[in-house]
Amino acid sequence: MTCKKGDSCANRHDEVRDLTASMLREVCRDVTTEPTLLPLNGEHVQYRTANTTNEARVDVSARGFWTRGQRAFMDIRIFDPMAACYQRIPLEAAHQKNEREKIRSYGDRIRNVDHGTFTPLVFTTSGGMGPKAKCFYSRLADVMAEKKHQPRSHVVAWMRCRLSFSLLWSALLCLRGTRYSAPTTIDLDGLNYQATVVESGILA
Incomplete structure (x- = not known):
């Protein structure tokens, strides 16, 4: 679970990134995976550990998530x-x-150079979320429920289940070894969250 060799850690990370981007596309504009940050042009960053390279990237960005018109940046970390x-x-x-x-x-650089907001999305390999991730996905569930005109409880249940399965699938890959599978596209357009969670018995 902690070995950095092979593609297991990258696959674990990318699975959650792609799922998050798919959900954001339902409610936000200009959603991008692995966007490149604006290069520094003499700006001072607060911390010595800040990423100051011109090719610095985060995992996902979306316009209008926290504040209308402002770009929000998110970066994912999954730890054991x-x-x-x-x-x-x-x-x-x-x-x-x-x-x-x-x-x-990333926080200081994104705030002062890209003029956006930054949210770290931290998970454990067993499915736990950090405080800021909980806040982020709670907000995302609110917006998705409002836009889709579906009960928030069902959207939250579906979202938690889908994230848990993504982490579980990637954890199994880490334990048993890599098996090739073609990339899958997550299509949420027209998904009925209420019917899905009722039929699957998630709320039971």
């Missing part, structure tokens, strides 16, 4: 809470540590 570096700290502190690292890498 059973790794040795987290054994002596509470799970909540581990989430906050990973969020701080992401904010120090």
Whole structure:
């Protein structure tokens, strides 16, 4: 679960990235995966660990998510809470540590150069979410439910289940080894969240 060799970690990360981008496309404009940040032109960044390269990228961006007309940037991290570096700290502190690292890498630069907002989306390999990720997906569920005219509880249930399965699928790949599968496109257009969660028994 912590090995960096092979494609397992990248696949785990990309699965959540693509799902998040698909949900954002339902409610936002100008949704992009792996957008390149604007290059620095003499601007000062607050932290030494900030990513200052001209090719710096984040995972997803969307216009109008938090504030109308403003671009929102999100970057995903999935960590193993059973790794040795987290054994002596509470799970909540581990989430906050990973969020701080992401904010120090991109937050100041995005705020001052790209004039957008930055949200770190931190998950555990077992499906837990960091505080900022919970806030992000709660907001996303609100907007999706309003736009689709469907009960929020059903949208939230579908979203949590879909994210959990994405993390579970990628965790199984890490444990059993890579098996090739053709990329799949997640089509949410016309999806009836209420019927889906009722038929699948998610709310039971």
